[in-house]
Amino acid sequence: MSKIGKAFEQGKAFIPFITAGDPCADKTVEFILEMERAGADLIEIGIPFSDPTAEGVVIQDANIRALKAGITTDGVFDIVRQVREKTQIPIVFLTYVNPVYHYGYDAFFKKCQELGVDGIISPDLPFEEKREIQETAKKYGVDIVSLIAPTSAARIQMIAKEAEGYIYVVSSMGVTGVRTQITTDIRAIVAEIRKVTDVPCAIGFGISTPEQAKDMADKSDGAIVGSAIVRIIAKYGMDAAPYVYEYVKSMKDAIR
Amino acid sequence: MEKGRYGIFGGQYISETLMNELIHLEEQYEYYKKDKAFNEELQTLFNEYAGRPSLLYYAEKMTKDLGGAKIYLKREDLNHTGSHKINNVLGQVLLAKKMGKTRVIAETGAGQHGVATATAAALLGMECEVFMGKEDTDRQALNVYRMELLGAKVHTVTSGTMTLKDAVSETMREWTNRVADTHYVLGSVMGPHPFPMIVRDYQSVISKEAKEQILEKEGKLPAAVVACVGGGSNAMGMFYNFIEDKDVALIGCEAAGKGVDTQLHAATMAKGSLGIFHGMKSYFCQDDQGQIAPVYSISAGLDYPGIGPEHAYLHDTGRAQYVPVTDDEAVDAFEYLARTEGIICAIESAHAVAHVRKIAGSMSKDESIIICLSGRGDKDVAAIARYKGVDIHE
Numbered sequence: 001m002s003k004i005g006k007a008f009e010q011g012k013a014f015i016p017f018i019t020a021g022d023p024c025a026d027k028t029v030e031f032i033l034e035m036e037r038a039g040a041d042l043i044e045i046g047i048p049f050s051d052p053t054a055e056g057v058v059i060q061d062a063n064i065r066a067l068k069a070g071i072t073t074d075g076v077f078d079i080v081r082q083v084r085e086k087t088q089i090p091i092v093f094l095t096y097v098n099p100v101y102h103y104g105y106d107a108f109f110k111k112c113q114e115l116g117v118d119g120i121i122s123p124d125l126p127f128e129e130k131r132e133i134q135e136t137a138k139k140y141g142v143d144i145v146s147l148i149a150p151t152s153a154a155r156i157q158m159i160a161k162e163a164e165g166y167i168y169v170v171s172s173m174g175v176t177g178v179r180t181q182i183t184t185d186i187r188a189i190v191a192e193i194r195k196v197t198d199v200p201c202a203i204g205f206g207i208s209t210p211e212q213a214k215d216m217a218d219k220s221d222g223a224i225v226g227s228a229i230v231r232i233i234a235k236y237g238m239d240a241a242p243y244v245y246e247y248v249k250s251m252k253d254a255i256r
Numbered sequence: 257m258e259k260g261r262y263g264i265f266g267g268q269y270i271s272e273t274l275m276n277e278l279i280h281l282e283e284q285y286e287y288y289k290k291d292k293a294f295n296e297e298l299q300t301l302f303n304e305y306a307g308r309p310s311l312l313y314y315a316e317k318m319t320k321d322l323g324g325a326k327i328y329l330k331r332e333d334l335n336h337t338g339s340h341k342i343n344n345v346l347g348q349v350l351l352a353k354k355m356g357k358t359r360v361i362a363e364t365g366a367g368q369h370g371v372a373t374a375t376a377a378a379l380l381g382m383e384c385e386v387f388m389g390k391e392d393t394d395r396q397a398l399n400v401y402r403m404e405l406l407g408a409k410v411h412t413v414t415s416g417t418m419t420l421k422d423a424v425s426e427t428m429r430e431w432t433n434r435v436a437d438t439h440y441v442l443g444s445v446m447g448p449h450p451f452p453m454i455v456r457d458y459q460s461v462i463s464k465e466a467k468e469q470i471l472e473k474e475g476k477l478p479a480a481v482v483a484c485v486g487g488g489s490n491a492m493g494m495f496y497n498f499i500e501d502k503d504v505a506l507i508g509c510e511a512a513g514k515g516v517d518t519q520l521h522a523a524t525m526a527k528g529s530l531g532i533f534h535g536m537k538s539y540f541c542q543d544d545q546g547q548i549a550p551v552y553s554i555s556a557g558l559d560y561p562g563i564g565p566e567h568a569y570l571h572d573t574g575r576a577q578y579v580p581v582t583d584d585e586a587v588d589a590f591e592y593l594a595r596t597e598g599i600i601c602a603i604e605s606a607h608a609v610a611h612v613r614k615i616a617g618s619m620s621k622d623e624s625i626i627i628c629l630s631g632r633g634d635k636d637v638a639a640i641a642r643y644k645g646v647d648i649h650e
Contacts, residue, residue, distance in 0.1 A: 050547040051416060051533065053425045054271045054432070060415055072545050097269060097532045102546025124269040124532070132532075149273040151435065159272075173273060174433035 002118040002143045003090045004165040007042035008200040013166075013222030014213070014252040015202055016229050017044040017094065019062035020079050021071025023237050029082045031233065034245040036089045039252030042166075043083075044121065044224065047076050047095035054123040056177030058227040061234065073103050080115045092119035092145060092165070097132065105133055109140040119143035119165040127159050148193065149173075150184040156192045163199040169220065171205045177227045179206030186219040210254030217255035225251060260449030263572060265565035268448040270535045273432045281439075282450040284355050289457070294354065301346045302461065305379065306336045308343075310462075312469035312626070317596050325479060325619035327612060329629045330466050332490065333601055339631030340462060340490040341372035345441060347458035349376035352439035359383040359434075362441040363427040365392055365420035365486065366557035366604065367399025368631055369443030374408035376441075384408040387427045390418040392556045395639055417550045420486070420560045424534055444487025445564035448535030452564050459493025466626055467497050479623035480505035480615075483630065484607040485578065486522070486558035488567045490630035495576060505577065508567060509607040511553030512580035522551035524563040525571055525578035531562075538568040554583040554643060557604040557631075585610040587643055590633060602631030603640065 007013045016035050020028050032043050048066040052059060080091060093112070100108050100122070112120070120142055125132060130144060137144050143165030148156055150173055160167060169189055171182045190201050203216040204224030213223040232247055233240045260266050268278060288294040302308040311331040319327045332340035345362075352360055360382050364370030370386040377384035386408050393400050393412050403410050416422035424447070431440040442451045445459070463481070470478050481498055483491035485508035498504040513521035521527065521541075528539040533548055541549040541561040553559045570576035586603055589610035594600045601609065608627050616625060633640075641648045 051421065051425050053428050053534070056429075057415070064416075067547060098540075098542070098548075099546040101530075101532050102542070102544070123271050124535070126268060126270060126272050126275045128275070129267055129269055147272045149271070149275075151273050151276050153276060155272075155276060170273060173435070175429045 002141060002165060003088065004042065004092070004118045004143055007090045008166065008221050012217040012255045013041040013200070013202060014039060014248070014255055015042045015044060015222055015224040016040050016248055017046060017224060017226030019046040019048060019059060019066050019230055020076040021048060021066035021069055022062045022230070022233055023065060024069050025071060025075055025079050027238055028079050030241050031244050032083050033086055034241050035248045036087055038245045038248035040089070040248055041222070042090040042092060044092050044094050044226070045076065045079070047073060047093055047099055049096040049099060052096060054175055056175040056227060058230050058234070059176050062230045073099055077111050077115060080117055084116050088116070090118045091116065092121060093117055094121045097122050097125050100133070105136040109136045109142050112142045113140035117142060119145045121145040121147065121168055123147065127155065148189060156189060157196050160193040160197045160199070163197055166200040166202050166221070167193060168224065169201050169203045171203050171207065171216065176205055178208040178231070182206050182212065182216070186216065190220050210250050213251045214254045223251070223255055262566045262569035265536065265538050265568040266449055266452060267537050268535060269532050269537065270448040271432055274435065277435045278448055278450065285351060285450055285454055288351055288354055294350070298347055298350055301350065302343070306342045306346060307334060308461065309465040310334055312466055312473065314473065315597050321596060322613060322616040324617040324621060326621070326624040327616060328470065328478070328624055328626045329599070330462060330494065330626055331629055332462060333605070333629050333632035337368070337372045337375050338634065339368040339372065339602065340459060340493060340628070341369045341443060342375070343461055343493065344443065344455045344458040344489060345369070345372040345376045348439065348441045348454065349373070349380050349382060352441070353380050353382065355439065357382070357437055357439040359438045360441045361385045361387070361427050361430055361438055362443060363420065363423035364388050364443065365423065365559055366555065366635060367392065367396040367403070368557060370403050370408070370410070371399055371406070373441045374403040374406035377408065378406045385411060387411045387413050387423045387430065389413045389420060389423045392419060396556055396635060399635055420556065421548065444489040445492040445566060446487040446534060446536060446562060452536065452566055455489050456492045456496060456566060459489050460496040462490065462493035462628060463495060463497035466494065470624065470626060474624050477501050477504050478626045479619060480507055481626045481628070482507045482509065482608045482612050483628035484558060484604045485510045485563060485567065486560045486604065487562070488564040490628050492564060492566060494628040495570070499575065506570065506575060507611065508576060508578040509581045509611045510578055511555055511558035511607060512582045513552045513554070515582055516580050520552040521580070522553045522559050522561065523580040524561065526580045533562060536565045538565045539563055554586060554639070555603040555607065557602070558607065579611055581607040581610045587640060589613060590636070590640060599629070600633035600637070601629050602633050603636040605630045
């Protein structure tokens with residue numbers, strides 16, 4: 001079992017997401033360490049992609065900034081290497097499958113194992129296409145974190161049965177981005193999942209306020225926040241560290 | 257072959273949010289494919305509304321001028337809305353209506369698919385929204401207005417390279433946002449399964465007719481069928497019913513822009529590599545990190561960094577051949593066809609005409625070639641004038 005389980009051992013987990021290389025690789029390392037200090041339980045690191053079809057405009061723009069600043073897949077691995085010199089916090093990559101395919105599945109997951117990347121989330125690898133990476137990820141002990149959406153219905157149990165690490169429950173229709181309201185019946189989805197697995201469930205998409213985080217964490221095992229953090233980084237750039245720290249701390253405090 | 261796959265190509269690399277919808281779409285498609293009433297209704301729309309069957313025209317002057325194989329033009333440009341796009345759109349919008357959808361969304365490059373979708377939506381009483389890259393709304397302004405005339409809402413896409421690829425991404429995003437009442441009318445033989453299959457099947461009417469027509473006129477099959485390829489829908493339609501006829505060469509012409517040795521092209525087969533994007537495993541123009549590359553062509557309809565998975569399969573198995581054609585060659589062919597045959601074709605289709613000009617002369621006069629003239633060129637006249645440095649006011 002990977003280190004992911006640890007993130008859910010001390011109560012509800014707070015899972016921040018950050019786009020690697022935005023505004024630059026060194027800052028990503030700094031922000032990750034600040035997030036851990038502020039109480040983050042697991043870090044999702046986004047590997048930038050030119051055409052992130054599941055992202056809203058905030059994370060799309062972060063991808064463009066990071067790619068313009070010259071981030072590469074090896075550059076992302078180097079960020080993890082630096083983070084790992086300081087902490088053993090669980091780390092999960094969020095990446096579209098094409099950069100991984102291009103890197104070579106074996107080389108990619110081997111590197112994940114070497115550096116201690118615990119899992120991978122791929123928004124364009126649904127259950128039916130998971131076999132693309134399944135064997136290789138398993139070989140190197142990297143969990144595949146599955147997504148379950150408001151439209152998953154009868155697919156929920158099928159996906160949950162094979163879930164590893166945690167289950168990423170997508171709170172809302174559409175793409176990533178801050179929302180004022182989350183209307184999906186999260187409790188019902190989690191209950192459906194619970195019928196077949198004890199793998200923790202974390203809720204993501206649209207969460208930005210401490211109140212939303214608390215509400216979502218109450219209904220599950222944790223809250224995932226991406227766009228709200230990326231927006232802070234977009235606003236403060238190289239000087240974002242204290243703002244990221246304050247924000248993550250307020251979110252973690254809310255769900256404790 | 258595995259369902260949804262063409263060899264290793266194809267698949268459903270798409271967000272979980274859309275999976276049930278894709279499964280439902282496939283079920284409904286398979287159901288209506290066998291439904292007599294549906295097929296009759298579609299055939300009536302094809303014949304009475306779109307003007308099918310399209311003509312197979314013997315281009316006698318072009319044949320004489322090139323001095324080799326007989327040239328036939330499959331006149332998809334004469335369809336209602338001016339291109340082959342209407343075939344797929346009538347099929348999909350009718351299917352969407354049967355599925356109980358009330359709204360359709362679509363991407364468009366040159367605007368042909370957007371216009372066709374807006375047209376079918378108007379006819380069948382559906383709400384319609386079209387996503388189009390800003391580069392394309394600029395160079396195809398008339399088509400934007402045309403879509404609005406037809407009652408569609410046109411969204412200008414300003415993300416990424418602001419062309420067809422980004423229009424596809426944005427339409428996918430919109431679909432994940434609102435899937436219950438909305439069908440995504442994908443315009444080419446690309447994207448996640450079942451789209452490459454559905455679009456191919458609706459477009460295969462091109463080769464079904466062409467085969468009957470050429471047999472009637474020539475008493476034998478053509479030596480080659482030639483079509484331009486972006487995502488590849490008119491080419492797939494033109495190829496499909498000839499795939500089993502091994503003596504018929506299938507030739508796809510992709511956009512080489514300023515040349516395949518420059519950065520400015522959209523020649524996926526010549527310069528691309530294997531990848532996974534927009535729901536499918538296929539060939540893509542991309543960099544060494546697997547980032548999708550910006551592509552270029554004078555033709556907005558071919559300006560796409562990928563190609564449909566069945567084309568990738570036909571390429572890898574050697575069944576079809578894909579050749580690059582530059583902007584200059586396409587513009588020459590555009591003018592050539594206008595002067596020789598009195599036909600102003602789409603700049604996309606001119607890529608196919610350009611290649612045939614290269615090969616026809618060396619072929620026997622007993623042989624024939626069919627060019628899929630996928631669209632008419634009215635939309636391109638202003639852009640060609642600009643390309644030639646002619647100052648005109650629309």
